[in-house]
Amino acid sequence: MVVAASLVELAERGVLSGVVARERTLSVLPAFESLLPNAALQRGSVVACEGSAASSLALGLAAGPSQAGAWVAVAGVPDIGLAAAVELGVVPARLVMVTEPTAGFNDATWADVLAAMIDGFDVLLLGPGTLRVRTNTARRLVARAQARGAVIVTVGANASFAGDLRFEVTQASWQGLGDGHGVAHDRRARVQLTGRRVPRPRHTELWLPTTNGAVAATQPAAESASVVALCPTG
Amino acid sequence: MSDRVVPRVAVLWCPHWSVVVAGAAPNEPVMVLHANRVVAHSIAAGADGVAVGQRRREAQARCPLVRIVQHDAASDARAFEAVVQAVAAIVPRVEVTEPGTLTFLARGPSRYFGGDAAMAATVTRIANEAAGLEAAGGSFGLGIADGRFAAGVAARRSARMSEPVVIAAGHKAVADFLAPLPVRLLTVVAGVPAEFVQLLGRLGVHHLGSLAALPELDVAARFGPLGTFAYRIASGGDDRLPGTHDPPVGLAVQRIFEQPVHHSDVLVFVARQLAQELVDQLAADGRVCTRLLVAAETEHGEKSERAWYRSNGLSAAAMVERVRWQLEAWAQHETLTAGVTLLRLDPVEVRSDDGVQLGLWGGRTQADDWAVRAVARMVAIVGEQQVLVPAVQGGRHPREAFTWVSAVTTDLLEPDERLAPKSAPWPGRLPSPSPAIVHASPQAITVTDAAGCAVRVTGRGFVSAPPAALGLAMHSEAVQAWAGPWPVEERWWDITRSRRMARFQVLTHSGRLLLLVVERGQWWLTAEYA
CATH class of the missing domain: 3.30.70.270 (Reverse transcriptase/Diguanylate cyclase domain)
Structure with a gap:
């Protein structure tokens, strides 16, 4: 009797779908590899993007998985710039957004929508609109994301979804804009990573974005590699 | 054979x-x-x-x-x-x-x-x-x-x-x-790829009888294993794919639970592991399971046993899905008196894997299927106007290059149509990078010069004075650098819809780069390079 009740109940709640999360990581763009602990995003983790370039940072983080075939869902960021998202590397064919009507969603609706998103998408970008989600609901959703292997990226600080990793743009400077002339063509951003599994803060410098809108490290990674002689010299 | x-x-x-x-x-x-x-x-x-x-x-x-x-x-x-x-x-x-x-x-x-x-x-x-x-x-x-x-x-x-x-x-x-039936049935009934059947049609083979009348060796030489399969079923032969055989015993995987399990999510979780184990084991030999026997048993001996068949072979996810269907149906149609103690997946028919599975490169993947299903569910929850996907529109303003359309109006898995680049050039478009935040409804702001007077742009594109401060809704910010005006005159031939405006990029002292538009003397904040 107990089984029957619980099986049907679970089936109705839709708890039963899922994915075989064999590979527990999602690959990121090369620019972020040196910054992240395993050079990849851990599935089931919550990543917060803060600072003046939070939107670009979040889109840049979503771009890697997106190019590898993952679907990206956006919620609570109605003003996201699609052209910028595409330039940063997000594949528009696998991008879906949920917008709030003017009246807004209540907590229960957010819970249902985000649960459906977690079940079907690998990366979720959650913006300020989701601040209204209660902490308890958010905790349940995060647990579900862990079971399902989805990565939640929050744009801006989000108290409900406490981040495992926290990216922050500590310094940013736009190049190219003068006093009445020029055009802003790229931005040098210093990104700091802190978090639970990061013993001491890590830093990197990125072009976020570069002149053509993409993300790139300011120094190519090859420079740090040591030079090995391939044939005897001298 | x-x-x-x-x-x-x-x-x-x-x-x-x-x-x-x-x-x-x-x-x-x-x-x-x-x-x-x-x-x-x-x-x-x-x-x-x-x-x-x-x-x-x-x-x-x-x-x-x-x-x-x-x-x-x-x-x-x-x-x-x-x-x-x-x-x-x-x-x-x-x-x-x-x-x-x-x-x-x-x-x-x-x-x-x-x-x-x-x-x-x-x-x-x-x-x-x-x-x-x-x-x-x-x-x-x-x-x-x-x-x-x-x-x-x-x-x-x-x-x-x-x-x-x-x-x-x-x-x-x-x-x-x-013999007199159309070759289309190969797709409808036997799951042969539609491209293959279309090709047959183009080659003048319209009926199963005409396919069966061809020499088998020629069909095999031209179309490979798929052709052989189609030929065989069209001529009324054995429909099991070549290479199908009963598996050696001992391939079945099972899990016995010391503690009876009362929740199906636990069983599905275990089924996932078992299915993966089974698929890995079969894949190591280059085989795929076409018929799977799923058995579950409770502590009191109640049993559920079903055979599931799929001619293309069952992937791990497909197996898990079938286990879930079976468990849900079992719990709904019978009153179980005890927890489940045994779950077994038994491949009763396997065949060599010739790669007719979900696409690895391109095509449709499992992730696509899940996303499509999730979108359907989100539409059911919040309505079709709230679930959106991008589509190419084209325009000079960042907001116009792409637009959002309702997800139910397009085919999610065939995005080429909505994302095809429009060939028209947009002279006067701002160069990349594009702003990461584009306001759906622009916010009115004030722009003042060093003396505190509003900055104006003349009809000939001259700025009255360099902008020095921005007045946003609650506070003001000093301007560090700026560029513009970049004038746009759109649809000058249409009296009701024509627009004249000028765009500015403004960098504030706090490091925010904004895209402003001035139209008829009113300044608007339209986008932010966040």
Whole structure:
């Protein structure tokens, strides 16, 4: 009797779908590899993007998985710039957004929508609109994301979804804009990573974005590699 | 291979099972959608021109009053369990191919009931009663023939004629039955890729008979394993793919629970591990499972055992899905008295894997399927106006390059149409990078010069004074750098829709880079390079 009740109940709640999360990581763009602990995003983790370039940072983080075939869902960021998202590397064919009507969603609706998103998408970008989600609901959703292997990226600080990793743009400077002339063509951003599994803060410098809108490290990674002689010299 | 005995098979098939599950009244137009395409429709909808494979809009245009139901494979499977149980009570070794279709070996039951016709009538009646189909004015089709393909075709004909179709035993009878039928049935019934069938059509092979009349070796040389398979089933031969065999014993994977399990999510979780283990094991030998026996047993000895068949082979995810269907149906149709102690996955038929699986490069992947399903669910929760996908629009302003369209108006898995780049150039478009935040409705702001006077732009594109401060809603910010104006004059030929404006990029002291537009003396904040 107990089984029957619980099986049907679970089936109705839709708890039963899922994915075989064999590979527990999602690959990121090369620019972020040196910054992240395993050079990849851990599935089931919550990543917060803060600072003046939070939107670009979040889109840049979503771009890697997106190019590898993952679907990206956006919620609570109605003003996201699609052209910028595409330039940063997000594949528009696998991008879906949920917008709030003017009246807004209540907590229960957010819970249902985000649960459906977690079940079907690998990366979720959650913006300020989701601040209204209660902490308890958010905790349940995060647990579900862990079971399902989805990565939640929050744009801006989000108290409900406490981040495992926290990216922050500590310094940013736009190049190219003068006093009445020029055009802003790229931005040098210093990104700091802190978090639970990061013993001491890590830093990197990125072009976020570069002149053509993409993300790139300011120094190519090859420079740090040591030079090995391939044939005897001298 | 071809001298292998072709088993006599009965196929029980319900046209548009999803519609039956949706509970359509007779004469009510209903259609079932998956990924914005029609997958099933009622008779009344079909009479108005709705067809499987149509887009939603097209189908609605033909039949505006149609009731729309979203496809839910799990509920289809749950509802079908009643039919499976009713049939399994009188026929051994029933296999579920998919919700709405079952297959069983016909020889034994026919002998018991006194002939194919008598058995067919009995099974059809029982299935119709179990599904409550007569009330809805529909009926299961039942076809009996040598080989799964011929039986499947016969079942489809039977559903149309509302009486069982029995093809006489023997290779010749099957070949004669199939010969005048179109090659399209290879796709519909046997799951042969549609491209292959189209190619046959272009080569002038329109009927199964003309395919069967070709020399087998030539077909094999031209089309490879797929051609051999199509040739074989078209000529009434064995429909098991070449390389199909009974697996060596000991491939079955099972898990015995010390603690009886009371929740199906735990079982599904374990099934996932078992399925992966099984698929890995088979894949190591280059094989794939086509028929899987799923068995579960409770502490008190209650058993659930089902065979699941899929001609293309069952992936791990497909296995898990079938386990879930079976468990849900089991829990719904029987009152279980104890927790589950045993779960077993037993591959009873395997074949060499020739790669007809979900696409690895391109094509449709598992992630795509999940996303499409999630989108359908989100639409059900919040409505179709709130779930959006990008589409290319084209324009000078960052907001105009792309637009958001409702996800239900497009085919999510065929995005080429909505994302095809528009060829028109947009002179005066701002160069990349594009702003990461584009306000849907621009915010009014004030721009003042060093003296505190509003900055103006003349009709000839001169700025009255360099901007020095911005007045946003609550606070003001000093300007560090700026560029502009970049004037735009749009649709000057249209009096009502023409616009003249000038754009500015402004960098504030706090490091925010903003895109401003001035139009008729009013400044707007339209986008931010965040």
